[in-house]
Amino acid sequence: MTSSAGAPPAAAAGGLSESEQLLFGGELTYDYGWGTHKGAWLKLSLRTMAGSLPRQVAVAVRLARAADPQALTTVVVGEIARGVTQAVSLIAVNSLLVELLAPGDIPGRLRAALPALTLVAFLAVIGSACKSASAAATGILEPKVQRVATERYLGLVARVELEAIEDDAFHKLMDSAQWGAESARRMVVHCTAVVTSAISLIAAAGVLTVLHPLLLPLLICMALPSAWGSLTMARHRYVSWHRFVQHVRAAQLISRLLIDQQAAAEVRVHGVAPFLLKHFRQMAETSEREQTRLAWIGARTGLFADAARGLATVATYGVLGLLLWHGQMALAVAGTAVLAIRTGSVSITDLVLRVTDVQEESMFVADLETLCEEAVRRAIPTGGLDLPERVDEIRFEKVTFTYPGAEKPSLHDVDLVVPHGKTVALVGKNGSGKSTLVRLLSGARLPDTGRVLWGGVDTAQADRAQVFDRVAMVAQDFYRWPFTARVNIGIGRSSAPMDDTAVEAASAYAGADEVVKGLPHGLGTLLARGYKDGQEISGGQWQKIGLARARYRDGRVLIVDEPTSALDPAAEQRVFDQIHRLAGTGQTTVLITHRLHSVRHADLIYVLDEGRVVEHGTFEQLMAATTSTGAFREAYELQARQFQRPSVPAQAGRTSCEPGSSVGEGQARS
Ligand SMILES: Nc1ncnc2c1ncn2[C@@H]1O[C@H](COP(=O)(O)OP(=O)(O)OP(=O)(O)O)[C@@H](O)[C@H]1O
Numbered sequence: 001m002t003s004s005a006g007a008p009p010a011a012a013a014g015g016l017s018e019s020e021q022l023l024f025g026g027e028l029t030y031d032y033g034w035g036t037h038k039g040a041w042l043k044l045s046l047r048t049m050a051g052s053l054p055r056q057v058a059v060a061v062r063l064a065r066a067a068d069p070q071a072l073t074t075v076v077v078g079e080i081a082r083g084v085t086q087a088v089s090l091i092a093v094n095s096l097l098v099e100l101l102a103p104g105d106i107p108g109r110l111r112a113a114l115p116a117l118t119l120v121a122f123l124a125v126i127g128s129a130c131k132s133a134s135a136a137a138t139g140i141l142e143p144k145v146q147r148v149a150t151e152r153y154l155g156l157v158a159r160v161e162l163e164a165i166e167d168d169a170f171h172k173l174m175d176s177a178q179w180g181a182e183s184a185r186r187m188v189v190h191c192t193a194v195v196t197s198a199i200s201l202i203a204a205a206g207v208l209t210v211l212h213p214l215l216l217p218l219l220i221c222m223a224l225p226s227a228w229g230s231l232t233m234a235r236h237r238y239v240s241w242h243r244f245v246q247h248v249r250a251a252q253l254i255s256r257l258l259i260d261q262q263a264a265a266e267v268r269v270h271g272v273a274p275f276l277l278k279h280f281r282q283m284a285e286t287s288e289r290e291q292t293r294l295a296w297i298g299a300r301t302g303l304f305a306d307a308a309r310g311l312a313t314v315a316t317y318g319v320l321g322l323l324l325w326h327g328q329m330a331l332a333v334a335g336t337a338v339l340a341i342r343t344g345s346v347s348i349t350d351l352v353l354r355v356t357d358v359q360e361e362s363m364f365v366a367d368l369e370t371l372c373e374e375a376v377r378r379a380i381p382t383g384g385l386d387l388p389e390r391v392d393e394i395r396f397e398k399v400t401f402t403y404p405g406a407e408k409p410s411l412h413d414v415d416l417v418v419p420h421g422k423t424v425a426l427v428g429k430n431g432s433g434k435s436t437l438v439r440l441l442s443g444a445r446l447p448d449t450g451r452v453l454w455g456g457v458d459t460a461q462a463d464r465a466q467v468f469d470r471v472a473m474v475a476q477d478f479y480r481w482p483f484t485a486r487v488n489i490g491i492g493r494s495s496a497p498m499d500d501t502a503v504e505a506a507s508a509y510a511g512a513d514e515v516v517k518g519l520p521h522g523l524g525t526l527l528a529r530g531y532k533d534g535q536e537i538s539g540g541q542w543q544k545i546g547l548a549r550a551r552y553r554d555g556r557v558l559i560v561d562e563p564t565s566a567l568d569p570a571a572e573q574r575v576f577d578q579i580h581r582l583a584g585t586g587q588t589t590v591l592i593t594h595r596l597h598s599v600r601h602a603d604l605i606y607v608l609d610e611g612r613v614v615e616h617g618t619f620e621q622l623m624a625a626t627t628s629t630g631a632f633r634e635a636y637e638l639q640a641r642q643f644q645r646p647s648v649p650a651q652a653g654r655t656s657c658e659p660g661s662s663v664g665e666g667q668a669r670s
Contacts, residue, residue, distance in 0.1 A: 078134030083199020167496035180368025204344030229305030428608035470553030492553035
């Protein structure tokens with residue numbers, strides 16, 4: 001692999017670009033907001049990595065404190081005590097060696113060394129006890145830290161504006177953050193190890209400084225090559241991961257599609273598997289090439305680091321030998337120095353490795369932090385103006401709205417009124433802006449210009465939690481939760497305990513009671529295939545469940561977006577009858593439908609075209625030639641004609657196929 005550090009791997013990766021181009025319409029790279037890959041590479045210098053370490057450790061400590069303060073205290077106290085025992089132990093070893101190497105008979109020397117020996121043994125026992133306590137507390141902390149980190153980012157992400165959820169840069173952050181939560185868990189272990197190694201190193205360094213001031217700088221020289229090697233590899237791995245996260249995500253998507261339930265029929269009937277497998281392989285092979293590249297860099301870096309470390313070790317022991325040679329150091333002191341150098345060098349290697357681990361994990365934790373900061377920045381504001389208890393009308397005033405990245409507005413200068421207790425229908429061609437309009441009405445989106453007023457309160461300034469609380473919505477693409485039928489209905493108002501009587505009443509209202517009756521465990525049936533006892537239901541049956549959910553929510557404003565598109569004629573009639581009946585109970589309803597005959601009873605009909613309201617009025621007004629532009633009337637008549645006697649295509653040997661021709665009709669049916 002020859003790609004340079006800053007070059008995107010796809011450029012050097014042969015088949016990857018082809019797969020990306022075909023399946024995803026372009027090369028899969030991310031703009032992080034804080035720079036390109038090349039920028040990231042430059043930013044990850046050794047200095048900044050070391051500089052950011054304390055901040056990231058502080059993040060881990062904060063998470064650990066939130067997760068289990070008692071366990072955190074045990075870890076900290078345990079590790080400090082362990083370090084102290086090591087330091088004291090080294091000093092005891094020094095006295096032990098002094099006694100053993102002193103002139104005199106062996107039994108006498110052994111007797112003199114006994115107290116130091118006992119102290120070394122005692123300290124070893126204490127050290128082990130501290131190690132066990134710290135290990136147990138770390139084990140307790142780990143999963144809790146991951147939970148706290150996960151809960152935190154999920155909680156924040158669930159509150160961001162819809163716009164952020166559709167933003168691919170934000171998605172990238174969410175992908176990284178999932179790793180960040182796991183990294184936070186691992187950071188606890190690594191941080192503990194860092195503390196252990198650091199204390200052990202301080203102990204060894206302290207003893208070495210006392211023995212001879214020259215030994216400490218030599219010990220540091222021994223450690224530097226390992227530090228450089230480990231940090232260099234951590235940096236390579238991190239940059240590589242960031243480059244490849246998008247490709248990994250895409251390859252995972254392809255592999256999931258191959259086993260996806262919804263795609264299963266098409267995968268088989270259309271023979272899609274070889275096509276997907278080919279592209280999966282291309283993407284996987286590119287990742288493999290990247291792994292090979294990293295392995296070679298690792299081998300090279302390790303070789304340089306080991307060579308430098310070897311030289312430093314020779315120099316250190318050489319200096320020790322010279323000191324002994326010139327009588328500047330006693331033999332017992334030299335023995336302790338060898339021990340301290342060994343302990344210190346092991347601690348330094350361990351410390352460097354662990355610091356690198358912390359550093360590596362901290363980069364992912366930093367991503368998690370960035371996501372949390374971004375999620376806070378893009379959150380739906382909490383608080384705001386209170387809505388009046390009774391909202392007489394919801395009013396759109398010159399509302400214009402453009403989706404992020406879209407070239408033209410989806411709503412343009414829209415004026416509209418939804419009076420309290422009335423049924424308002426929105427009709428118009430595909431893509432005319434109906435669903436967008438209800439998203440703004442429900443507060444899910446805010447206008448770019450103009451105002452959406454709930455009883456005079458602008459949704460941009462209102463407490464949006466209050467707006468949401470008053471809305472019950474069955475969106476076109478309402479979510480099919482992979483839970484039981486009960487939860488699929490009761491989740492409409494999940495803040496309250498689920499009440500079976502209310503769930504049953506809502507399902508009866510929407511005609512979902514028949515669906516539930518047909519399920520093996522009634523409301524307790526899991527509506528998710530692929531799990532034990534999970535059931536799948538039809539699109540129309542799901543639509544009834546969706547309607548029941550909106551009914552259960554019992555919002556003051558009911559928004560139904562294409563509620564009957566998958567329903568059979570009887571069920572469709574029933575739904576519209578129910579909606580009309582609601583009008584009599586003072587329920588405000590906004591109905592989106594393409595079935596124009598079903599809006600006859602609406603109090604107001606708005607006709608949209610290319611994001612603009614082209615006409616509005618009652619059904620009679622829109623149908624009357626004198627009071628309408630004809631947009632609604634023409635569409636209505638076009639639909640009505642389809643219900644009149646069908647025209648029959650000409651067949652070979654027939655000369656007459658005119659509509660109404662009884663012969664033609666008879667032949668057509670035969
Ligand atoms: N999330 C989105 N991001 C970008 N553009 C969108 C998004 N949702 C809708 N649009 C665009 O906004 C326009 C209006 O879409 P909208 O879904 O509001 O139309 P609609 O009248 O409800 O259509 P339909 O009758 O097909 O449901 C369309 O051009 C559509 O492509």
